[in-house]
Amino acid sequence: MAGDLPPRTSIKRWFVTTNHKDIGVLYLLTALFTLVFGGVLSLLFRIELLGTGEILLSASGYNQAVTIHGLVMVFLFLSPFAAGLANYLVPLQIGAKDLAFPRLNALSYWFYLSSVVLFFLSFFQDGAFMGGWTMYAPLNIPIYTPSIGGNTTILALGVFVLSITLGSVNFLTTIHYSRAEGLGLWNVPLFTWSWLLTVWMMLFAFAALLAALILLSADRVLLTQYFSREGAGSLLWAHVFWFFGHPEVYIVFFPALGIMFETFQTFAGRRIVGRKWVIIAMVLVAVQSFLVWMHHMFLTTINLPIKTLFMATTIGISLPFDLMVFALIYTLVKGQIRLTTPFLFNLGALLLFILGGITGVFLGAVVLDFEFRGTYWVVAHFHYVMVSGVTALVGGLFYWWPKITGKMYDEFLGKLSFAVYFLGFNLLYFPMFLAWETPRRVFEFAPELGIYHQVMTVGAFVLGASWLLIFYTLGKSLVSGPDAPDNPWTYSRTLEWAIPSPPPLDNWSGRPSYASGRLEFREDAAAPDGGAVEAVERARPAEAHADHASIWPFAIGAGLTVMIAGFAGLRPLFEAMQEPETALTSVGAFYPALTLLGVAVLGYALVGFGRERFDAPEMAIAERWPFDGVGRTKLGVWFFLASDVVVFGAVIGAYVFMRIYVGWGTWDPVPPSALPGLINTYVLITSSFTVVLALVMAERGNKKGLLGAFSATLLLGLTFLSIKAWEWGQEFAHDIYWFTDLQYSLYFVTTGLHALHVIFGLLVAGFMVSRVLTADAYLDDERPVEYFGLYWHFVDIVWVFLFPLFYLF
Structure with missing residues (x-):
């Protein structure tokens, strides 16, 4: 039943909560757990790379460790960690009491946790997927990676994409429909701006990935032939995957960029230089990100004029980033810098990103890409970009830690953790540029490169130690840290710092308003001109309140987990259909029964979800441009259908591509x-x-x-x-x-x-x-x-x- 939340000390609360701050905490904790999992895998294969040849892992074990490390870090850690911060902070920054659809927010988290559980389960089903995190065809089809665990890995990614889609629809509706009175889009805090553009990219990019995963799952479980056709299958996968994969770089980095903007403003004591141009630059990057995917395919048979066009667009997308980097640097030049822990992590992130961006320009040139592709140069560039984003996210965690927990941390330990982190990062990743001739994803390399790999392995353990130090610093703060003031930072000006730390359940005792040009809290729901409140507010009885608890999102996630775990094992059933001489009785009943059990639980939970009375009231007075006059739920449906358009577009596009490739009339x-x-x-x-x-x-x-x-x-x-x-x-x-x-x-x-x-x-x-x-x-x-x-x-x-x-x- 929907209703009031149990106390935070109750385990039940975390299974039934729909409050955005609780969901944010759940995202953060789960993402940090996946970080540890992916980090342990990386330490395993870094030990393997102390020397050439098999040392600790078998060839299969090495491939699994490298593949799952990449998938876990790119999908299950980076975006969910940013989503945890966004869940907690975006409603606070825009003056909303919660996200537009609280139960869908909870459902998004439980789908995310479902994907994490399925990833772990895949190791115990004859081994996880081991075809590389990019899952290139034809290595992604059963003949090369036949394990049931491989099926589970692919399907787990599909569940994760469902989580992302629900979250994207929710955030888009919230930011466009529930901003405080007088808070126009131009004046929204830059972290929220970065997250808004992130979820816009997610809505379309992850839809393309979902289409790719649907087709790949059909190949792996139902035995279809999308990616087994020589030549055509490989090129089809590359097109669909990289149409998602290149926006994913900005999906991962934009939240980190927003954190940099917020912290640089706070700790330089001045507004970001060229703020409107920075926003325009971010919008340009978000749009352009969908137009440059083919630079990942320079080694394919695509003709040279098209490659040259995409080389130009690749270099072009770096120009808006130049503007943003210079805006950050100039803000520091004109400001009075305070070297706090959050600022140090974000300054480090900027330095690392600059190096990653410069080395990426090399890969944007067709000729140089032919030389560097498939080497450690790509690995180094990739990590200097992606993990620089992680660095900024850690800075964001330190920055908002007092607001989330109500506790301050030891500043000395925080700075020490940054120093160890920065040292470990560069010891691990910079030697990759020097050992660039090492082929990626294999444990064989030239003996003269061994010294570089040994330094990298030392760096990996130093970086791992920095995370232990970060966890210790934050844990010590939580247990015995001093109470945090409502606003511990002198020059922070965003709305979340205007309320207690940690925030109350419903965020505001009054109604935030910027109608007068500055932040005010109105105690009533009256319109600013003294007129009557909107009908939707008048119609609410005085005793009505927002619900914050529902068990059904958890139940739906549990049913989906069981169903997917069963479906992953159904391939023998279709192999028996394909080979009539194979006895159907040899298939076994476990996985079909598991699938049916999951379907039953899922169906029951969905019905309960639909029948539940749950009150998530709309804001009576809010900024809703450009969707004034559109209902909240209708807007959410529009966003969902926009994503589904891309799913069908990619599937239909795959049909057209394959027919043209093999000959339309054949x-x-x-x-x-x-x-x-x-x-x-x-x-x-x-x-x-x-x-x-x-x-x-x-x-x-x-x-x-x-x-x-x-x-x-x-x-x-x-x-x-x-x-x-x-x-x-x-x-x-x-x-x-x-x-x-x-x-x-x-x-x-x-x-x-x-x-x-x-x-x-x-x-x-x-x-x-x-x-x-x-x-x-x-x-x-x-x-x-x-x-x-x-x-x-x-x-x-x-x-x-x-x-x-x-x-x-």
Whole structure:
């Protein structure tokens, strides 16, 4: 049941909380746990690299350690750690009481934890994935990395992307819809600006990755043939992965950049130089990040003019960064610097990033990339960029530690931890430039390079020791540190420093407002001109309060974890279908049973989530440009659908790419007849009309009309699925399956993904019908019907594209 939170000392609180500050703490703790896990893996393979050849790890063990280290650090540590800080701080910085959708925020965390659990589980399923963190084809298909644990790793990444998508939708809605009165976008704190652009990039970049993971999971579990086709599969994976992979660099670094801006302002005692130009530069980088992915593919068969174009765009994207770096430097030149622990970490981050950026320019040139690609030069450049971001994030943790915990830390220990960290970092990564001829991801190297690798291993242990010192410093602060004042920093001016440390549950006792040009806390909800409050606020009873507790997000995450763990082991089932002589009884029942158990738990939890009464009130008075007049939930649905557009775009793009690559006319249409597809097109278009009719009936308060329209939608949707099932049955009757050939993989996966969307829509529609029957739902508030209609119309529009692609061309 939704309701009040248990106290912080209760374990139950952390399973039911939806409060943004608690979720932020959970993110931070889990991310630090994954840091330790990934760090231990790195120490294992650094020991292995003390000399050439096998020393500690087998070839398989080394590949697993390197691969999972990369995946854990890039995915499970960097972005979630930034998300933890953003969860805690962004609502405080913009004057909101919580994120727009508190339960979805909790669900995002539990999906993240689910992916972490599945990553750990993969080691115990015949070994984790070991094809490198970039998962290049064809090494990512079962013939080269056949373990069930490899399947679990890939599926765990898919769960993580779901977490990211939910979080991105939530933050976008919150920042665009719930800013304090008078707080325009230009005046939003720079950390929030950096996070806003980060989640915009996440919304689209991770959608492309989700599409890639869906296709790869189909190859690994269902035995489709997307990435096994020689040449075409490798190039397809590179395109889709790097369309995500290059924005990911900025997704990781932007929050760190925002922390640099905040701390440089505070500890230089002046506003960042050229603030508006800095924001414009960040926007330009966010847009350009989607236009330079092909520089990761200079060694492929793409023709030279295209490579030259992408070389120019790669160099071009460095120019806005030059502006931001100079803004940071000039802010220090004009300021009065205080060498605190947060500032030292952020200054170190800037120095490291400059070196990483300069060495990256080398890789942006086609000729030099041919020489450096696949060597330790790339490894060094990559870590100087990515781990410089980690350095700034650590500085951010120290900066906001007094606000989060209400405790101060030992400044001497903090500075000592920075000194050890900075020394260990450079001992580990700078020798990689000198030993650049070492091939990456292998433990064989020229004997004369051994001294560099030994220095790197020493640096790795020094860097690990610095983290122990950081943990000790923060732990000592938590246990016995002095109480922190509300604002321990002289020149910090953002909103979170105007309230107690740590903040109260609902953040504000009054309503933050910048309407007068400066921060004020209004005790009532009156409009600034003395007029009446908005209707949504007037309609709330005096005793109403925001709910902060729900068990269902945790239950959904638990059900999904079990389902994915089971699904990862279903490949033998489809191998038995592929090889009729293989006895189906040899497959075993464990993984199918586990999958069904997960589906049952997930379904039960989703129903409980939908039926729960949960109050997350909107802000009555807020800045909502550029989405004035758009409802909060509708805005969230729009953002979600925008992400889904990219998922379908990538899957459909994969179909078009493969057909062009192998020759558009080299195979016959699948399916052979266009008539079923034409009938289904009319069926879905008609179902869109019945959804509109349902909305009209809800607006009129007509219960029978609403039930009739919803029932018609359900019937039409079931008709669509029935025709599709018949169509697939015709293929199966002729021994044609999704694993038969590439053309059938493309057909079954693409139309199957659409069918899953239809099934999900029908489940939601069925749930809504039950709510109308049992609770007269949607007659007083028709908005949920409208939101369902937006989703259903999107599903119908996707089919309008699929029909000609598969049935007519």
